[in-house]
Amino acid sequence: MKKYFLILLALKTSIFFGQVQTKYVKPILTHTSYGSSEDSSAISRNTSFQLNKLFLFIGGTGSSSSTDYNALRLHSANLGFDFINLSYPNNVAAASLANSSDSLTFNKYRQEVCFGTPLSIDVTVDTLNSIYTRTLKLIQYLSSTFPTENWGQYLATPTTLNWSKIIVGGHSQGSGHACFLAKQFSVYRVLMFAGANDYSDFYSNSANWIRQPGITPVIRHYSYLSLNDEAVSYNKQFKVISGLGMLLSDDSTQIDNITIPYGNSHCLYTTQAPGVVILNHNVPIKLSAINNNVWTYMLTSTITTGLDNRTVPVEIEIYPNPSKDFVYLSFQTKQEKLIYSIYNVSGQELKTSTLTQNGEKYMIEISDLNTGLYTLKVNGKIFKMIKQ
Numbered sequence: 568m569k570k571y572f573l574i575l576l577a578l579k580t581s582i583f584f585g586q587v588q589t590k591y592v593k594p595i596l597t598h599t600s601y602g603s604s605e606d607s608s609a610i611s612r613n614t615s616f617q618l619n620k621l622f623l624f625i626g627g628t629g630s631s632s633s634t635d636y637n638a639l640r641l642h643s644a645n646l647g648f649d650f651i652n653l654s655y656p657n658n659v660a661a662a663s664l665a666n667s668s669d670s671l672t673f674n675k676y677r678q679e680v681c682f683g684t685p686l687s688i689d690v691t692v693d694t695l696n697s698i699y700t701r702t703l704k705l706i707q708y709l710s711s712t713f714p715t716e717n718w719g720q721y722l723a724t725p726t727t728l729n730w731s732k733i734i735v736g737g738h739s740q741g742s743g744h745a746c747f748l749a750k751q752f753s754v755y756r757v758l759m760f761a762g763a764n765d766y767s768d769f770y771s772n773s774a775n776w777i778r779q780p781g782i783t784p785v786i787r788h789y790s791y792l793s794l795n796d797e798a799v800s801y802n803k804q805f806k807v808i809s810g811l812g813m814l815l816s817d818d819s820t821q822i823d824n825i826t827i828p829y830g831n832s833h834c835l836y837t838t839q840a841p842g843v844v845i846l847n848h849n850v851p852i853k854l855s856a857i858n859n860n861v862w863t864y865m866l867t868s869t870i871t872t873g874l875d876n877r878t879v880p881v882e883i884e885i886y887p888n889p890s891k892d893f894v895y896l897s898f899q900t901k902q903e904k905l906i907y908s909i910y911n912v913s914g915q916e917l918k919t920s921t922l923t924q925n926g927e928k929y930m931i932e933i934s935d936l937n938t939g940l941y942t943l944k945v946n947g948k949i950f951k952m953i954k955q
Contacts (some may be wrong), residue, residue: 586615586938587644591633594654600695606716607633608705611644612684612716615695616939618647620732620755621721623702624868625653627761628660634736638854642862646953647939648734649718652703655698659690661740662799673765673774677747688898698744703728712942713759730754734866738852739764739798745787746811750781756798757788759808760851760863761796766803773810785812789865791837791851794821798848800834807833823857825889847918863889867940867951885943889953892934896922905947909932909952915942 588613609632622643626632632654643650664672675686683694688731694700706728709718721730730752732767735745742762749757765774772778790808791867794801808814813834820832829835840849840859884897905922909931922945923927931943936954943950 568755573699586613586862587611587641588614589640589644592705592708594701594704597708598695606631606654607655607775608701609633609637609640609650610709611640611650613647614643616647616937617649617717618940619717620647620734621649621651622734622736622758623651623653623745624653625698625735625737625741626657627737627741627925628657629737630657630741633821634811636852639852639862640843642859643806645938646863646866648866649721650865653698653702653705656690656692656696657699657740659740660764661762662816663744663763664689665766667767668769670767670770671775673743673767674776675702677743677765677776681744681747681751697747698748707759712837728752734743734758736760740764740792747776748781749788750776750779753782754787756870758867759788759790761792761798761848762790762804763801763807763811764804766799773807777810785815786833786870789833790812790835791861791911793847793850794836794838795841795850796939797846798942821863825859826886827867829861829864831868837861837863863953869951885950885952888950889955890933891955892932894931894933894943896929896931905929905945909933909941910944911939911940 573796580950589609591609593607593609594605595738596602619880624636624640626635632652636652636886640650640652661673661676666907668917672689676689678684679687679690679692681698681827683692689815704717706721708718710722721729721732735748735757737745738760739762742759743765744759746763748754760923765777767774786809790813791822792801792804797805805819817834817836818827819836821838822829822835823837823839837857839850839852839855839946841850842853843855886896888894906919908919912915922931935955938954941952941954943952
């Protein structure tokens with residue numbers, strides 16, 4: 568009986584899906600002052616392929632870190648990203664501050680939830696319970712408890728985070744927290760789903776902090792919205808991403824009937840139906856074939872601006888991407904014999920060969936590559952290529 572109980576306990580704390588392993592870590596394991604009944608953080612990693620990048624995900628209001636966002640978590644881990652769905656205090660929605668006459672109300676709210684600075688009248692979060700400290704404590708715990716999994720790479724020092732290796736992202740209020748952290752630190756990338764929602768109805772403007780300069784360049788930000796969002800209207804969310812400066816060299820792009828790379832836009836939106844029990848507000852993080860492609864693009868695309876690239880003729884097109892066996896390249900002008908090279912994420916050259924012509928297209932076989940992310944170089948151009 569005792570042996571049976573231990574097996575059940577192991578299944579509850581560590582679950583495998585193919586090559587992706589998931590752990591559920593109670594906050595109290597990372598610091599004894601956390602409550603024993605708090606929701607677990609969900610941690611997933613690919614046991615056979617790692618990009619050595621962490622996707623720190625911050626859920627929306629009232630979400631469960633242990634049961635919500637499973638599709639995005641597993642998809643990201645399958646691509647090779649380490650993924651943390653962080654357990655944190657999330658009971659007060661950012662949108663509830665919209666009618667405040669305090670022009671800094673959103674600033675205070677974000678500062679207190681992210682760092683525990685006692686400024687806001689709307690939330691009560693101390694330093695220990697802040698997003699920053701909870702993240703730090705969790706990574707310290709993972710690094711010491713699972714030393715062979717290399718969680719220590721996300722620590723710049725034993726007591727500070729290595730933001731250059733961290734993608735910060737979130738849904739709804741969590742997207743705003745991710746963006747706020749990116750204002751303070753130079754993060755690898757920022758992914759915002761159904762947010763940020765820091766729009767003041769009182770002042771008819773995006774929040775003060777949104778419009779202030781930040782450490783992470785705006786070019787590293789991606790936003791994915793639902794045109795029919797009923798929690799915070801798309802028009803208000805549009806004004807928020809405009810306040811961030813994301814639309815200065817880009818344009819919002821509907822992705823439903825186009826494919827990667829979506830015109831290289833960083834401001835994406837969808838009109839997908841939510842289904843029977845799902846809100847439009849949750850559509851950007853629901854499981855769908857369309858969203859799988861969008862998530863892959865947001866996580867792995869080369870950092871570039873949308874309109875700047877649309878004004879320049881595309882010389883080479885690569886498709887399909889991701890692919891299992893072959894990728895094809897087409898050129899706007901006739902090409903002579905061409906050489907391509909493929910590199911892994913460490914920069915090691917794996918193969919160099921001549922492009923094989925297939926009609927008006929050129930073909931590259933990738934069936935011999937392992938699943939993961941690669942760099943393809945051809946004709947002086949560099950592409951990110953995903954082998955499924």
